[in-house]
Amino acid sequence: MSGVAGQLFAGLSLGSILLLAALGLSLTFxxxxxxxxxxxxxxxxxxxxxxxxxxxxxxxxxxxxxxxxLGFVVGGLLGVLLEATLIRRMYHRPMDTLLVTxxxxxxxxxxxxxxxxxxxxxxxxPAWLSGSLRLGTVELPVGRxxxxxxxxxxxxxxxxxxxxxxxxxxxRATVQNRDLAETLGISTRRSDRTTFFIGSGLAxxxxxxxxxxxxxxxxxxxxxxVDAFLVVVAGGIGQIKGTVLAAFGLGLLQAxxxxxxxxxxxxxxxxxxxxxxxxxRPNGIYAVRSRSLA
Amino acid sequence: xxxDYLEIQGLRVExxxxxxxxxxxxxxxQGDLRFLIGPNGAGKTTLIxxxxxxxxxTGSAYYGTHNLLRRxxxxxxxxxxxxxxxxxxxxxxxxxxxxxxxxxxSGRKAxxxxxxxxxxxxxxxxxxxxxxxxxxxxxxxxxxxHGQKQWLEIGMLLVQNAQVLxxxxxxxxxxxxxxxxxxxxxxxxxxxxxxxVVEHDMDFMRSFANSVxxxxxxxxxxxxxxxxxxxxxxxxxxYLGHAGTEPVHVTDGADRSETVNKGRP
Amino acid sequence: MNILTERxxxxxxxxxxxxxxxxxxxxxxxxxxxxxxxxSSFRLSxxxxxxxxxxxxxxIGLAWGRGGMxxxxxxxxxxxxxxxMAMHLKLADAGQGQVPDFMLLYGDGKVPGWWEPFRSPILxxxxxxxxxxxxxxxxxxxxxxRRVKGAYFTILSQALAAAFAIFLVGQQTTTGxxxxxxxFRSFFGYALNDxxxxxxxxxxxxxxxxxxxxxxxxxYRSRYNELLIAVRDGEERVxxxxxxxxxxxxxxxxxxxxxxxxxxxxxxxxxxxxxxxDVGVLPSIGFLIGVAIGGRHTLLGPVLGTIGVAAxxxxxxxxxxxxxxxxQGALFxxxxxxxxxxxxxxxxxxxxxxxxxxxxxxxxxxxxxxESTG
Numbered sequence: 001m002s003g004v005a006g007q008l009f010a011g012l013s014l015g016s017i018l019l020l021a022a023l024g025l026s027l028t029f030x031x032x033x034x035x036x037x038x039x040x041x042x043x044x045x046x047x048x049x050x051x052x053x054x055x056x057x058x059x060x061x062x063x064x065x066x067x068x069x070l071g072f073v074v075g076g077l078l079g080v081l082l083e084a085t086l087i088r089r090m091y092h093r094p095m096d097t098l099l100v101t102x103x104x105x106x107x108x109x110x111x112x113x114x115x116x117x118x119x120x121x122x123x124x125x126p127a128w129l130s131g132s133l134r135l136g137t138v139e140l141p142v143g144r145x146x147x148x149x150x151x152x153x154x155x156x157x158x159x160x161x162x163x164x165x166x167x168x169x170x171x172r173a174t175v176q177n178r179d180l181a182e183t184l185g186i187s188t189r190r191s192d193r194t195t196f197f198i199g200s201g202l203a204x205x206x207x208x209x210x211x212x213x214x215x216x217x218x219x220x221x222x223x224x225x226v227d228a229f230l231v232v233v234a235g236g237i238g239q240i241k242g243t244v245l246a247a248f249g250l251g252l253l254q255a256x257x258x259x260x261x262x263x264x265x266x267x268x269x270x271x272x273x274x275x276x277x278x279x280x281r282p283n284g285i286y287a288v289r290s291r292s293l294a
Numbered sequence: 295x296x297x298d299y300l301e302i303q304g305l306r307v308e309x310x311x312x313x314x315x316x317x318x319x320x321x322x323x324q325g326d327l328r329f330l331i332g333p334n335g336a337g338k339t340t341l342i343x344x345x346x347x348x349x350x351x352t353g354s355a356y357y358g359t360h361n362l363l364r365r366x367x368x369x370x371x372x373x374x375x376x377x378x379x380x381x382x383x384x385x386x387x388x389x390x391x392x393x394x395x396x397x398x399x400s401g402r403k404a405x406x407x408x409x410x411x412x413x414x415x416x417x418x419x420x421x422x423x424x425x426x427x428x429x430x431x432x433x434x435x436x437x438x439x440h441g442q443k444q445w446l447e448i449g450m451l452l453v454q455n456a457q458v459l460x461x462x463x464x465x466x467x468x469x470x471x472x473x474x475x476x477x478x479x480x481x482x483x484x485x486x487x488x489x490x491v492v493e494h495d496m497d498f499m500r501s502f503a504n505s506v507x508x509x510x511x512x513x514x515x516x517x518x519x520x521x522x523x524x525x526x527x528x529x530x531x532x533y534l535g536h537a538g539t540e541p542v543h544v545t546d547g548a549d550r551s552e553t554v555n556k557g558r559p
Numbered sequence: 560m561n562i563l564t565e566r567x568x569x570x571x572x573x574x575x576x577x578x579x580x581x582x583x584x585x586x587x588x589x590x591x592x593x594x595x596x597x598x599s600s601f602r603l604s605x606x607x608x609x610x611x612x613x614x615x616x617x618x619i620g621l622a623w624g625r626g627g628m629x630x631x632x633x634x635x636x637x638x639x640x641x642x643x644m645a646m647h648l649k650l651a652d653a654g655q656g657q658v659p660d661f662m663l664l665y666g667d668g669k670v671p672g673w674w675e676p677f678r679s680p681i682l683x684x685x686x687x688x689x690x691x692x693x694x695x696x697x698x699x700x701x702x703x704x705r706r707v708k709g710a711y712f713t714i715l716s717q718a719l720a721a722a723f724a725i726f727l728v729g730q731q732t733t734t735g736x737x738x739x740x741x742x743f744r745s746f747f748g749y750a751l752n753d754x755x756x757x758x759x760x761x762x763x764x765x766x767x768x769x770x771x772x773x774x775x776x777x778x779y780r781s782r783y784n785e786l787l788i789a790v791r792d793g794e795e796r797v798x799x800x801x802x803x804x805x806x807x808x809x810x811x812x813x814x815x816x817x818x819x820x821x822x823x824x825x826x827x828x829x830x831x832x833x834x835x836x837d838v839g840v841l842p843s844i845g846f847l848i849g850v851a852i853g854g855r856h857t858l859l860g861p862v863l864g865t866i867g868v869a870a871x872x873x874x875x876x877x878x879x880x881x882x883x884x885x886x887q888g889a890l891f892x893x894x895x896x897x898x899x900x901x902x903x904x905x906x907x908x909x910x911x912x913x914x915x916x917x918x919x920x921x922x923x924x925x926x927x928x929x930e931s932t933g
Contacts, residue, residue, distance in 0.1 A: 035710050086896055094710060095629045096895045099851060102844055103891025110884040226721045226840060229714040264729025271722040275701055275715060282705040346799060371801035383796045385789045392785045399782065400801025407783045454800060 005138045007259050008252070013144040015251025016151040019244060020209055021224045022231035023154055024202035026243040027195055028079075029232050031175045034087055034196075035098040039228065040221025041108035042078055042200045046071035046207020047216040048116060050123050061126035067208045068150070075204020076197040078108075083196040088189070105221070112218035120217035129212065143212045150209055154202060159240055161198075171195050234274050236284025245285055250274070299323045300345075300375075300458050300488055304353035305363075307337070307344050307512075314340040315351065316512035324457075327484040329499045330492045332509035333532060338492045339380065341509070342460045346370055346377050357458055372400055376456035380463050382443035386436030390427050390446060393435050394418045397450035417453050424479070425449040441472040448479065458488045465498055477502040582859065583772065590765040600754055607761040607829045609869040610768045614822030616850050616865035617771055618815030623847075624855030625784060626811040627791030628708075632716030633819045633846050635723045636691040638838030640820030642727075643690060644827040645740035646674055647683040652744045660742070666732035674733070680747055691820030692813050699809035706805075708794065717840060724839030739834025746828040764825050771818055772862065778814075779858055787811055848887065852894050854903025864901060 021043060028034050050067035057063040082104060090097045125143055133140040162168035173181040174191035182188050210220065231250055235242030250270060257266035278284075300322045307315040315337040322328045330338050344351035347367035355362040362370050385393050395411060398418050414431075422428040425445040430438065435446060444464055451459050464480070465473045473495070480489060481502060493499055499506065499520065506523045508516040516526040523529055594606055615633050622628045649659035650670070655678075658670050677683045698719070702712055727734050734740070749756045778784060790797050790804045797804045827833050836842070846865070853864020868890070876883035898904055 029710070033710070035713070086892065090896060093899070095627075095713065096899060098629065098631075098710075098713060099844075099847060099895040100892050103888040103895070106884055106888035106891070110881060110888070114881060222840070226714075226718050230718050233711050233714050262729055264725045267725045268722045271718050274718070275698075278707050278711070278715075279701060279705050282707050282711075348795075366803070367795075367798040368801050368803045371799050376801075377799055379796075383793055385792055385796070387788055387792055388785055395782070396785055396789055396797075397800045402782070407786065408778065408781050410780050411782055450800065 003259075005136070007255055009138060009140055009144075010259075011252030011255035012148060012248060013251070014255050015248035016144075016148040017206075017210065017213070018224075018227055018231050018251050019151045019247035020147070020154065020206035021203070021228040022235075022243055022247055023151075023158065023240075024075075024199040024206070025228050025232045026235065026240060027158075027199035027202070029229070030235075030237045030239070030243065031171070032091075032192065032195055033094050033237075034091075035094060035101070035229075036079075036082070036087070036200075037098055037102040037225065038078075038082060038105040038108060039101075039200070039203050040223075040225030041105045041112075042075040042203035042221070043207040043210065043224060044112060044216075044218060044221040045078055045108070046075050046204030047123070047211050047220055048112060048207070049074045049204065050208045050211045051116070051121055051216055054123055059126075060124045061128060064126055064129075064208070064212075067211075068205055071204035071208040072201040073204070075207065076201030079196045079200020079203075080193055082200075083193055087196070088192070091192075109218045109222075116218065118218060120215035120220075122215050123211035125212050147209045147212060150205070154205060155240065155244055158198070158202070162240070167194065230271070230274055234277060234284055236281075236286035239284075239286035242284055242286035298358045298457060298488075300355070300357050300490075302341075302345070302353070302355045305341065305344060305351055305355060306353050307340050307349055307351045309349075313512055315344060317353070318509070318512070318514055320507060320514065322458075322488050322490055324488050325485055326488060327480060327502060327504040328488075328490045329503040329506045330490055330509060331494070331496075331499060331506060332515070335511075336509040337512040338509055339462055342377055342462055342490070342492065345460065346375065368400070371454065374455060374457035375460070376451045376454045376458070377460035378444070378447040378451065378462055378464060380466070382440070382447050384435040384438075384443050384446050384450070386434065388435055389432055390422070390435055390438070391418065391431040393446060394421055394449055394453050398453035398455075400454070415453075417455075421449040421452045424452060424483075441468045441476075444468065445476070445479075448476075448483075452483065456487065459483070459490070461489070461491045463492055463494065465493065465495055473498055474501075583769075583776065586772075586859065586862075587769050590769065591762065594765075595758065595761070600757060603761050604757055604829060605870075605873060606866070607764040608826060609866045610761075610764040611822040611826040611829065612846065612849070612869055613768055613862040613865045614771055614825075615819040615846050616853075616861035617768075617775055618818035619846055619850045620855055620858070620861035621775065621778070621787075622811050622815040623850065624857070624861070625779075625787045625791065626808055628808060628812060629713045629847075630716045630812070630815065631713055631840070631843050631847070632718075632720040633815065634720040634838040634840070634843035636695065636816040636819035637823035637826070637842075637846075638723060638727070638833070638835075639691045639694065640687050640823030641827050641833040641837065642734065642740065642823075643677060643683055643686050643820075644824035645743070645833050646677045647680065648743040648746065648827065649740055650674065650678045651680070651747075652742075661735050661738070661740070662732065665736070671733050687820055687824040688817045691816040691823075695813045695816030696809060699812040700805070703805035703808045703812075717843065720838065720843040721840050724835040727835040727838070735834070737835060739832055739837070740827075741832035741834070743828060743831060751828060751831070760825075760829050764829060767821065767825060768862070771821075772858065775858055783807075783810070848891055848894075850901075851899075852890065852901050854901030856900065857903040860901050860903040 024042070025036070025039055028036050028039070049071045050064065053067045053070060054060065054063040057066065082101070086100055086104070087097055090100065129143045129146055131142050133142055133145065162172060170181070170186050171191050171194060173184070173186055174188045174195075178188055181191070206224075207220070210216070210224075227250070231246045232243055234250065235244070235246030253273060254266050254270050257269050261269070300320070302318060302320040305315055305318045305320075306313065318337070318341060320341075330341070332338055340349060343349045345355050345362055347362070347365060347370050351363055353363065357373060357375050360373055362373070362375060365373075385396070388396070391414065395415065395418050398415055399407070422431055425448060427438075427442060427446060427449065430442070435443065438446060448461070448464065461480075465476050468476065477498060480491065483489070484504075491503075503520050505518065506520055507514060508523055508526075508529050510532050515532065516523050516529045518526075590610075595603060598606060615637055619630065619633060622630050649661075653659045658668055662668060662670065677686070702715060707715065727739075728737050730736065743751055745751055746756065746760070749759070751757070786797070786802065786807055790807045794804045797807070823833070826837075849865030849868040850861040851864070852868060853862065854860030872883060872887070875886065894901065
């Protein structure tokens with residue numbers, strides 16, 4: 001049984017990392033339809049934020065707790081900058097946005113390389129996150145549990161914000177009917193920018209979390225971006241619960257397959273599984289139906 | 295030519311719990327020019343969507359021996375059951391000729407498709423004349439006037455060799471003269487085909503309809519000639535008072551019924 | 560009436576037509592006569608490599624420019640063709656019944672069963688277009704028949720390239736892993752270190768590219784071209800004309816895959832190496848920039864754009880590697896955001912006062928004024 005429980009935890013842990021990386025995308029891609037290839041670089045920026053903070057504050061615990069909100073702000077500001085300068089001009093050309101933001105991602109990577117150097121750097125984890133918790137026969141690394149908890153907090157905060165606050169209502173209204181929202185006095189431009197700030201900020205938080213499980217390098221984001229997009233696609237556009245389910249689904253699948261095959265074959269099989277899943281549900285787990293000719 | 299007709303029975307369309315079309319029976323014979331009217335949300339467009347495979351539906355919709363509800367959109371079109379859309383949908387990057395030629399060619403073999411068009415097919419040439427766009431054949435469809443685009447759509451139906459034509463608000467936004475021309479055109483092509491027109495324009499309906507079906511809240515409310523339908527007190531209650539030139543008794547009732555219809559009392 | 564049919568590129572659809580034959584002749588002369596005269600054998604070999612990229616670009620022009628399918632996974636098809644060729648070259652170098660060197664080094668010294676068929680040169684030559692084509696067919700049917708499109712398709716195609724590269728890296732013993740396959744000595748019996756044979760390889764690549772362009776020229780004048788544009792701009796509407804848009808898209812996708820596969824196969828003897836780094840996410844997106852710059856809607860734009868970008872990269876990245884990355888990023892941003900028709904758009908604007916309307920923009924927003932000034 002311990003093997004199964006261990007795999008289950010590995011899957012949940014991988015799922016929570018995927019979820020953190022994909023949660024922001026489910027806003028910017030899912031809600032706004034913007035394919036932001038630089039999202040991975042916002043993750044990377046969050047990770048380097050944690051690195052820089054630790055250079056200033058050597059206490060690993062304090063710097064981590066400080067890095068989480070700071071990473072959110074750094075990612076968010078980068079997102080707002082991108083939205084205001086480029087994406088705003090291209091809302092009617094989603095496919096072209098992809099290429100433009102890919103250009104941005106190339107530049108951001110090179111900036112990181114020029115500032116921090118190409119080799120990866122390490123961020124020390126605080127002592128209280130380094131041990132592991134024993135549950136029966138299974139070892140649960142505390143760092144991974146922390147990420148799981150962080151992902152849960154982020155999802156909860158986002159869900160509450162979207163559902164119950166005035167801000168969330170404005171954002172949803174803008175997504176659902178832009179023209180109508182505008183006539184109701186909602187500044188759709190500000191809504192777009194806020195959505196982008198939150199989505200990109202979540203990427204920054206993901207980056208901070210990733211420093212707990214691996215080293216930080218300029219190409220950190222590229223490793224996650226493809227998987228993160230797959231999660232959003234499998235989950236269905238515009239639904240947070242779909243993203244959550246898909247992230248843990250893919251995480252568990254990947255972990256299980258890795259156990260019985262190799263990591264690289266597992267990757268290929270996960271991809272095939274997503275394509276097969278889209279045969280059954282072409283619009284993901286939760287599809288919003290409409291009768292218009294899309 | 296065989297006499298085929300469209301026979302719909304118990305057609306039902308549901309969107310996530312909302313029943314848009316609720317057990318509609320409808321039979322339209324060849325040579326009929328049937329108008330489908332009803333207040334917003336009555337299910338007119340959804341009915342056409344269901345017949346042409348755009349939305350899933352239960353019940354049956356037979357054209358000849360084929361149950362259309364079991365088929366994919368492109369197969370339905372190949373059977374000769376073709377439609378237009380509320381806002382004219384033509385290929386704006388292509389010329390008028392190219393639009394028509396493509397509509398005429400769904401039966402072409404791959405080899406023909408992979409070659410150049412060497413001459414204008416006769417059926418396309420005829421359609422160009424019928425819809426009065428011969429002089430614009432070479433023009434990009436995107437630069438056509440609004441009414442011309444709608445005519446081009448009708449022309450595309452003609453070259454598709456459509457036997458059942460489903461037209462969704464074909465005269466919306468047209469001038470009086472264009473409406474008159476369109477009505478005459480529909481009458482002409484309707485003689486040997488089955489034509490169903492969804493329309494809000496009551497004057498247009500009165501001038502050209504052979505028969506009328508009134509839909510309300512997803513159900514057939516009334517059916518018959520224009521006179522019969524107009525005389526139907528039920529119809530007056532929910533609809534005609536709204537836009538017609540008949541004595542208006544029931545404006546308030548019509549408004550209220552629409553509100554109820556959308557499920558917000 | 561004849562006037563209508565004699566001008567296939569009439570009206571708003573001018574780019575639906577073809578380039579003048581004279582341009583093609585100039586390009587053919589430049590590639591087959593001019594370049595070998597002017598360029599050193601080293602530069603000529605580089606140009607041969609760029610021609611292989613241009614084959615991929617030509618296919619992307621069809622799938623993306625005409626068909627609206629933004630494919631970020633052409634590295635897969637390029638890689639399939641390349642690895643098939645590389646496997647054959649390794650086996651041929653090893654000799655009848657022998658084992659390629661790297662397998663002795665990393666593996667158990669046995670040739671896996673799925674390598675064996677590629678000892679045959681004929682079977683390899685058949686497989687090079689066939690395998691990428693079949694993979695594209697299966698994938699295309701799976702995706703397009705279920706109406707997965709737009710961003711979903713793009714993301715899937717990218718994941719595909721990523722998965723392929725990861726898979727290759729994991730198979731150290733059978734595909735050479737991260738190192739890939741390299742160190743080829745001969746190409747169908749001809750020594751690869753012989754300068755004459757190197758030049759011949761260039762001619763093969765250039766001639767293949769020209770044949771592909773000529774084939775595409777015919778395709779762009781066909782009724783299929785109009786149909787593909789129609790599917791791009793109104794997939795659902797085409798359905799109600801009695802066509803299955805999935806078939807229309809699959810055909811373009813398969814053609815693009817076959818062209819990429821052949822490009823990959825020719826790339827191997829010219830470059831002397833194929834590795835996961837040549838087929839993953841980055842090179843797959845890299846293929847797009849030349850297409851975007853040259854003009855995705857045109858026939859020659861993707862070819863010229865790709866050769867131009869590759870040449871620029873080669874010159875600049877050697878001396879200023881960091882600068883090149885910034886430059887490439889900026890190219891993506893500037894061209895796609897402000898010049899979506901590519902450089903071809905500029906010439907189009909100069910030739911006629913009306914700016915060329917662009918694909919994705921045209922569907923939602925006919926010719927914004929901004930683009931003509933950009």
